[in-house]
Amino acid sequence: MGDDRIVIDWDAARASNRENWEDRVPLHEKAYGISDLDAPDHLSSVIRTDLIALSPFLPGGTVAGLDVCHFQCHIGTDTLSLARAGARVTGVDFSPAALASAAQLSERLNLDATWVETDVLDARAAVTGDFDLVYTSIGTINWFPDLDRWAAQIAGLLRAGGTFYIRDGHPMLYAMDEDADELRLRYPYFSTNQAQVWDEESTYAGDGTVAHSRTYQWAHPLSDIINSLIGVGLQILRVDEGATLPWKFSSRMIEVPDGFAWPEAERVLIPCTYTIVARKS
Numbered sequence: 695m696g697d698d699r700i701v702i703d704w705d706a707a708r709a710s711n712r713e714n715w716e717d718r719v720p721l722h723e724k725a726y727g728i729s730d731l732d733a734p735d736h737l738s739s740v741i742r743t744d745l746i747a748l749s750p751f752l753p754g755g756t757v758a759g760l761d762v763c764h765f766q767c768h769i770g771t772d773t774l775s776l777a778r779a780g781a782r783v784t785g786v787d788f789s790p791a792a793l794a795s796a797a798q799l800s801e802r803l804n805l806d807a808t809w810v811e812t813d814v815l816d817a818r819a820a821v822t823g824d825f826d827l828v829y830t831s832i833g834t835i836n837w838f839p840d841l842d843r844w845a846a847q848i849a850g851l852l853r854a855g856g857t858f859y860i861r862d863g864h865p866m867l868y869a870m871d872e873d874a875d876e877l878r879l880r881y882p883y884f885s886t887n888q889a890q891v892w893d894e895e896s897t898y899a900g901d902g903t904v905a906h907s908r909t910y911q912w913a914h915p916l917s918d919i920i921n922s923l924i925g926v927g928l929q930i931l932r933v934d935e936g937a938t939l940p941w942k943f944s945s946r947m948i949e950v951p952d953g954f955a956w957p958e959a960e961r962v963l964i965p966c967t968y969t970i971v972a973r974k975s
């Protein structure tokens with residue numbers, strides 16, 4: 695479905711992606727299990743997983759008391775889970791509908807948060823203050839072409855000694871054919887100057903369709919991701935690759951306790967996620 699690739703101007707690509715994300719908000723409000731957060735101790739499963747990986751690198755092993763900037767916060771379920779874990783949170787997203795939904799949720803849960811509407815590639819200029827942690831996870835850098843500009847926002851927002859954390863779908867996973875009845879390569883692993891063109895009316899969570907189905911996405915190999923962070927002076931503290939992920943990439947994937955995975959015999963063949971922790975000196 696993302697087999698077509700074109701060279702496209704970033705403003706045009708971003709506008710199309712933004713319309714698509716605006717349309718997904720009401721669908722995700724129904725499908726994300728938001729009411730789970732009404733239980734006072736509940737944290738989203740993404741944040742529960744990420745806090746385990748992240749805490750060894752945090753002062754005192756916790757986000758409590760830290761200033762956290764969450765890139766691509768969507769409807770705020772992960773951002774507010776970080777707030778519930780004690781962080782002072784700023785959620786960044788380019789979708790006004792997502793941020794309105796997040797703001798409504800923070801009021802309902804009585805959790806403080808700041809919401810900033812901006813392209814993540816302009817985040818440093820748009821967000822006030824410096825941060826102990828810049829956090830982003832699950833559905834992130836495939837949405838833009840320029841990792842050097844992305845890494846510059848992270849370095850600009852972090853205080854000296856601050857930590858950066860990302861977990862996302864592995865670029866090797868994104869190179870696979872999601873429709874094939876076996877593991878099969880289909881999309882580029884390496885980045886090109888072209889965007890992958892996707893036309894999908896459905897979304898990964900819940901039923902319903904979007905009016906704006908066209909999105910543009912970019913492949914980024916693991917080396918480019920790591921080198922973009924090194925390039926802005928961050929020290930890489932840890933890189934991990936995982937065999938499960940929180941959404942069903944292919945109908946062949948099987949539900950496992952912490953999400954979805956390929957059939958058992960295939961799990962050693964290919965990574966599903968990567969995690970990187972880095973520090974600003």
Ligand SMILES: C[S@@+](CC[C@H](N)C(=O)[O-])C[C@H]1O[C@@H](n2cnc3c(N)ncnc32)[C@H](O)[C@@H]1O
Pocket residue numbers: 708711715766767768769770771772786787788789792812813814815831832833834837838
């Ligand atoms: C898959 S969601 C990631 C959120 C999180 N993992 C979750 O499920 O709540 C992707 C988010 O990135 C946002 N987004 C995509 N491109 C962006 C950009 N260039 N600048 C800021 N936000 C962007 C979308 O609006 C959407 O909220």
